Amino acid sequence: xxxxxxxxxxxxxxxxxxxxxxxxxxxxxxxxxxxxxxxxxxxxxxxxxxxxxxxxxxxxxxxxxxxxxxxxxxxxxxxxxxxxxxxxxxxxxxxxxxxxxxxxxxxxxxxxxxxxxxxxxxxxxxxxxxxxxxxxxxxxxxxxxxxxxxxxxxxxxxxxxxxxxxxxxxxxxxxxxxxxxxxxxxxxxxxxxxxxxxxxxxxxxxxxxxxxxxxxxxxxxxxxxxxxxxxxxxxxxxxxxxxxxxxxxxxxxxxxxxxxxxxxxxx
Amino acid sequence: xxxxxxxxxxxxxxxxxxxxxxxxxxxxxxxxxxxxxxxxxxxxxxxxxxxxxxxxxxxxxxxxxxxxxxxxxxxxxxxxxxxxxxxxxxxxxxxxxxxxxxxxxxxxxxxxxxxxxxxxxxxxxxxxxxxxxxxxxxxxxxxxxxxxxxxxxxxxxxxxxxxxxxxxxxxxxxxxxxxxxxxxxxxxxxxxxxxxxxxxxxxxxxxxxxxxxxxxxxxxxxxxxxxxxxxxxxxxxxxxxxxxxxxxxxxxxxxxxxxxxxxxxxx
Numbered sequence: 397x398x399x400x401x402x403x404x405x406x407x408x409x410x411x412x413x414x415x416x417x418x419x420x421x422x423x424x425x426x427x428x429x430x431x432x433x434x435x436x437x438x439x440x441x442x443x444x445x446x447x448x449x450x451x452x453x454x455x456x457x458x459x460x461x462x463x464x465x466x467x468x469x470x471x472x473x474x475x476x477x478x479x480x481x482x483x484x485x486x487x488x489x490x491x492x493x494x495x496x497x498x499x500x501x502x503x504x505x506x507x508x509x510x511x512x513x514x515x516x517x518x519x520x521x522x523x524x525x526x527x528x529x530x531x532x533x534x535x536x537x538x539x540x541x542x543x544x545x546x547x548x549x550x551x552x553x554x555x556x557x558x559x560x561x562x563x564x565x566x567x568x569x570x571x572x573x574x575x576x577x578x579x580x581x582x583x584x585x586x587x588x589x590x591x592x593x594x595x596x597x598x599x600x601x602x603x604x605x606x607x608x609x610x611x612x613x614x615x616x617x618x619x620x621x622x623x624x625x626x627x628x629x630x631x632x633x634x635x636x637x638x639x640x641x642x643x644x645x646x647x648x649x650x651x652x653x654x655x656x657x658x659x660x661x662x663x
Numbered sequence: 664x665x666x667x668x669x670x671x672x673x674x675x676x677x678x679x680x681x682x683x684x685x686x687x688x689x690x691x692x693x694x695x696x697x698x699x700x701x702x703x704x705x706x707x708x709x710x711x712x713x714x715x716x717x718x719x720x721x722x723x724x725x726x727x728x729x730x731x732x733x734x735x736x737x738x739x740x741x742x743x744x745x746x747x748x749x750x751x752x753x754x755x756x757x758x759x760x761x762x763x764x765x766x767x768x769x770x771x772x773x774x775x776x777x778x779x780x781x782x783x784x785x786x787x788x789x790x791x792x793x794x795x796x797x798x799x800x801x802x803x804x805x806x807x808x809x810x811x812x813x814x815x816x817x818x819x820x821x822x823x824x825x826x827x828x829x830x831x832x833x834x835x836x837x838x839x840x841x842x843x844x845x846x847x848x849x850x851x852x853x854x855x856x857x858x859x860x861x862x863x864x865x866x867x868x869x870x871x872x873x874x875x876x877x878x879x880x881x882x883x884x885x886x887x888x889x890x891x892x893x894x895x896x897x898x899x900x901x902x903x904x905x906x907x908x909x910x911x912x913x914x915x916x917x918x919x920x921x922x923x924x925x926x927x928x929x930x
Contacts, residue, residue, distance in 0.1 A: 448853055448854075467745075467747065470745070470746060470747055471745050471746070471747070474746045475742075475743050475745075475746070476742050476743065477746065478734075478737070478738050478742075479737060479738070479741045479742070479744065479746055479749045479751055479782075480734065480737055480738070480751045480753070480784065482746045483750070484746055484747045486747070515746075517747065572929050575929050576929055579924060579927060579929065583917050585919065585920035585924060586715055586917055586918045586919065586920055587715075588920055588922075588924060589922065590922050590924075590927070593927070593929065593930070596929070596930070597930070650850050650853055651853045652852065652853070653852035653853055653855055655855075655856065655857050657846060657852060657855060657857075660846060660857070660860070662839050662842050662843055662846070662860060662863070663860075663863070663864075
């Protein structure tokens, strides 16, 4: 999966990344779904020891263009994992109170504590994406945010947080198909907003803003992965594999009892 | 499942409730687990429309004696449900800041909003259970809490919250077996605390405190269910059935789009 990792400081051109890529897996969708199931069981077991050990903190950041599959990935990658051990934080349009603080204020409140696995569905990166593309703040403000983000993530990492950031990479044609599918199915209309079409017109500006994100904020302690996401099974397979491998590398183990349990009798 | 519902104002004697009861289901464990799987799929679908509609709020309260199976029930009843749609709030020993407020302050902060399903793993009821048994506050204080709880839950209910409260009922022998199993398995020692044995000595006082809870706080708008919980599959089946039936009764549906989507073309 190294091929999807963005090396720190690397210039990324998204147009050169194939969102249909499935190279890192031998075998097609059917076999992929089986492996995904095995990975899901591994993830369940790893989450349990993460929770038991109460030592590590895990943060998974998901970003994507509209219809990129963040919701679906959360659903598929984490299904079966103990709902007590997984928290999803979704970042919507900031409230007035949130706007009255720095952009990391609302984010800091929901980072993982000991034993937690937190998923960000969108994140502080929106403050250098939608905010930049729509010029909600002047360039002089958003330009400083890359460094601020790096320092913030460094703080988390230095305090025991393992950070993984995934960009679910689809192309413009795939987005069109997915939007069209929502439009064609009346039961999906509630998901469709005309505003999504306005955002779609800004596709190139968003891609450029993402490229800057990868270039400036993929670090040793909080790396970005660009995940080919036109094929949902492959998207989920890449995320699951990286996550499981990363959690394995933590060498977690069930803690000993803090008390001496020798000769204890239960009356 | 009506047989497990506590009618408002009813005097409950827990010793008369059989924790091995499986009367409400024809067929044994194997068939029960199959039905549970079907209920789980129904729950998944209901949660999706709950989220889409953004109209109802659902609160599930779980209480039990130690080893009663709250964690296991959360795991089994909600597995496969979109982790984005289920939030678990666990109430631990209050922090100094929480202690510096009324006992419902920290609870109110985490009640469900529109479209949310929130599970309380322990709850504000601990403030008339452990707090009462250990006399952490004088009787004059905890006695008032039943009414305070009822008024609080009424507020939530009158503002669109569906509340279900489950007591997972095991007997003292079953607890002994479950504690012994933890003691016999070194990999489970981290779950074992000598303090649990001290709590076990207070079994009768806890049962009495629970009986008062049921008598005073099972209401039309926030009913208690006493779930036979010696058998895990049956426990999960009862909770799932009540939850699925309650959600069905909400007659939820996917919302229409707020916009006119006729003739929309995706460029």
